[in-house]
Amino acid sequence: MITKEDVKYIAALARMHVAEDKLEGLTKNLTDIVGYVEQLQKLDLKDIKPTSHAVPLTDALRQDIVKPSLSNEKALSIAPEAKDGYFKVPLVIE
Amino acid sequence: MKLHSLTAHQILDLYKSKQASSEEVLKDVLSRIGAVDSRVRAYVRLSNQKSAGEGSAAIPIAIKDNMCTQGEEITCSSKILKGFHPPYDAGVIERIKQNGGRILGFANMDEFAFGSSTENSCYGPTYNPWDLTCVPGGSSGGSAASVAADEAVWALGSDTGGSIRQPASFCGVVGLKPTYGRVSRYGLIAFASSLDQIGPLTKDVTDCALLMNIIAGYDDRDSTSVNVPVPDYTKALINDVHGIKIGVPKEAFAEGLDSQVSQAVEAAIEQLKKLGAVVKEVSLPHTPYAVATYYIVATAEASSNLARFDGVRYGLRQLSANVRKTPVIDMYEETRAKGLGDEAKRRIMLGTYVLSSGYYDAYYLRGQKVRTLIKQDLDGAFKDCDVILTPTAPTTAFKVGEKASDPLSMYLSDVYTIPANLAGVPSISVPCGFSKEGLPIGLQLMGKAFDEEMLLRVCFSYEQNTPWHTKKPNL
Numbered sequence: 001m002i003t004k005e006d007v008k009y010i011a012a013l014a015r016m017h018v019a020e021d022k023l024e025g026l027t028k029n030l031t032d033i034v035g036y037v038e039q040l041q042k043l044d045l046k047d048i049k050p051t052s053h054a055v056p057l058t059d060a061l062r063q064d065i066v067k068p069s070l071s072n073e074k075a076l077s078i079a080p081e082a083k084d085g086y087f088k089v090p091l092v093i094e
Numbered sequence: 095m096k097l098h099s100l101t102a103h104q105i106l107d108l109y110k111s112k113q114a115s116s117e118e119v120l121k122d123v124l125s126r127i128g129a130v131d132s133r134v135r136a137y138v139r140l141s142n143q144k145s146a147g148e149g150s151a152a153i154p155i156a157i158k159d160n161m162c163t164q165g166e167e168i169t170c171s172s173k174i175l176k177g178f179h180p181p182y183d184a185g186v187i188e189r190i191k192q193n194g195g196r197i198l199g200f201a202n203m204d205e206f207a208f209g210s211s212t213e214n215s216c217y218g219p220t221y222n223p224w225d226l227t228c229v230p231g232g233s234s235g236g237s238a239a240s241v242a243a244d245e246a247v248w249a250l251g252s253d254t255g256g257s258i259r260q261p262a263s264f265c266g267v268v269g270l271k272p273t274y275g276r277v278s279r280y281g282l283i284a285f286a287s288s289l290d291q292i293g294p295l296t297k298d299v300t301d302c303a304l305l306m307n308i309i310a311g312y313d314d315r316d317s318t319s320v321n322v323p324v325p326d327y328t329k330a331l332i333n334d335v336h337g338i339k340i341g342v343p344k345e346a347f348a349e350g351l352d353s354q355v356s357q358a359v360e361a362a363i364e365q366l367k368k369l370g371a372v373v374k375e376v377s378l379p380h381t382p383y384a385v386a387t388y389y390i391v392a393t394a395e396a397s398s399n400l401a402r403f404d405g406v407r408y409g410l411r412q413l414s415a416n417v418r419k420t421p422v423i424d425m426y427e428e429t430r431a432k433g434l435g436d437e438a439k440r441r442i443m444l445g446t447y448v449l450s451s452g453y454y455d456a457y458y459l460r461g462q463k464v465r466t467l468i469k470q471d472l473d474g475a476f477k478d479c480d481v482i483l484t485p486t487a488p489t490t491a492f493k494v495g496e497k498a499s500d501p502l503s504m505y506l507s508d509v510y511t512i513p514a515n516l517a518g519v520p521s522i523s524v525p526c527g528f529s530k531e532g533l534p535i536g537l538q539l540m541g542k543a544f545d546e547e548m549l550l551r552v553c554f555s556y557e558q559n560t561p562w563h564t565k566k567p568n569l
Binding site: 007011015016019026030033034036039043045051057060062075091 | 181274317404431446461502505
């Protein structure tokens with residue numbers, strides 16, 4: 001069971017503002033979906049190792065050679081706001 | 095001659111015998127788009143590319159709106175990426191361009207690939223060319239519809255839980271999700287990084303092999319790309335299935351499977367037996383848990399991947415009118431609230447929840463363990479058989495709006511396709527019949543890792559002995 005307070009808390013973690021009129025619908029949706037995935041609690045998973053990737057992967061190393069990469073100008077050309085070669089954001093701390 | 099109705103291999107034959115030029119083919123396909131796309135709405139925008147493409151592989155292609163292409167706007171069909179012009183080409187786009195391919199335009203999709211109907215797009219839905227009141231499936235619905243409607247010769251889609259195969263099934267085309275690591279994900283805007291894979295949507299199995307020859311291969315810019323040799327996939331187009339062992343999971347013909355789909359798939363099994371294949375029953379006891387597992391694993395990865403859409407470096411920035419927290423946090427929260435659609439919000443919330451302190455073990459870790467069991471089921475079955483056969487989707491295409499208000503019932507349309515993503519194995523959907531309403535039905539095969547050739551061989555044999563791939567919708 002997910003409450004409206006839970007939804008507000010998760011939304012804050014996800015950095016997503018949820019309007020008051022959307023809270024009820026989201027709470028119901030999430031309660032339904034979490035209720036559905038509860039079926040996994042039935043399985044005995046003792047001694048089962050988790051899988052994070054289907055293909056066994058080791059560290060992907062490459063030669064330490066300098067290659068052309070995205071330039072500062074190109075990266076900033078699509079930024080919402082830039083200044084002096086940096087991304088500019090609203091005030092972080094006073 | 096209607097060039098737009100031809101397959102890529104037929105067009106390549108015309109190039110070879112000088113009966114058609116790439117300019118003529120391009121012009122004909124563009125006029126087809128002009129004639130039908132106002133009804134199908136497969137494309138969200140056409141490409142700026144001016145040339146008709148060059149060389150022997152100058153085939154006009156539709157690209158799902160989630161693959162970075164320089165000089166174009168790419169949005170994942172989301173408001174949060176409106177106006178985003180990627181400063182580089184995705185690995186697959188480089189390969190398409192190097193091969194002289196002509197990008198026609200960018201195909202509609204569920205926002206960030208979150209959906210199974212292409213209704214969750216900020217541009218509105220795409221319509222199924224076989225029945226314009228039905229969905230084309232999703233999330234690569236625009237790609238599948240463009241091929242089915244002859245608005246593209248072939249297309250690229252991406253598949254995280256069935257997003258190539260289910261729309262291929264609904265639109266009556268061929269769709270392949272390659273083995274995880276077979277095709278570069280560099281420049282594919284990520285949904286769930288351990289599951290995503292780019293693959294072809296084509297008019298027949300031969301074209302599927304030809305497009306795989308172009309896109310498959312190692313890319314050191316994708317750290318999960320696997321460096322194993324790429325075969326010539328056209329060599330797998332062998333019309334012979336004698337002795338090939340096909341496993342049919344008993345769990346596949348369960349409750350919820352439409353009777354017309356069931357009959358068509360059973361008829362396909364009989365046909366394959368007649369052609370000499372050996373069909374045996376297998377058991378995949380944990381596949382009924384695949385959808386629940388997927389909605390934990392995929393949403394957890396999505397919530398992490400989509401954290402980058404925060405209004406800082408590209409895409410939408412929405413400033414807050416009043417200060418709630420701090421100006422920068424308010425900007426993140428307003429940007430995401432305004433730019434993301436309802437389904438994206440649901441999935442980010444669910445993923446954040448299953449990863450959050452206190453719930454991680456109960457949900458995310460548990461999901462990863464069930465993923466192990468599902469993979470073990472498939473590994474076990476592949477000891478005894480070369481391919482595993484199921485329906486692609488439990489139903490034919492549903493009506494636009496039918497499942498829009500019930501996210502959970504939408505998720506269940508991926509019940510057959512999800513296990514291949516969780517296990518990383520290749521899987522293909524090919525047409526295997528039509529319902530009495532005239533809607534296409536798809537047959538799904540899963541194969542062993544890096545054995546796309548076996549899938550192509552079985553599907554090619556089936557296709558050569560059945561008429562389904564020759565049917566066209568009336569538009």
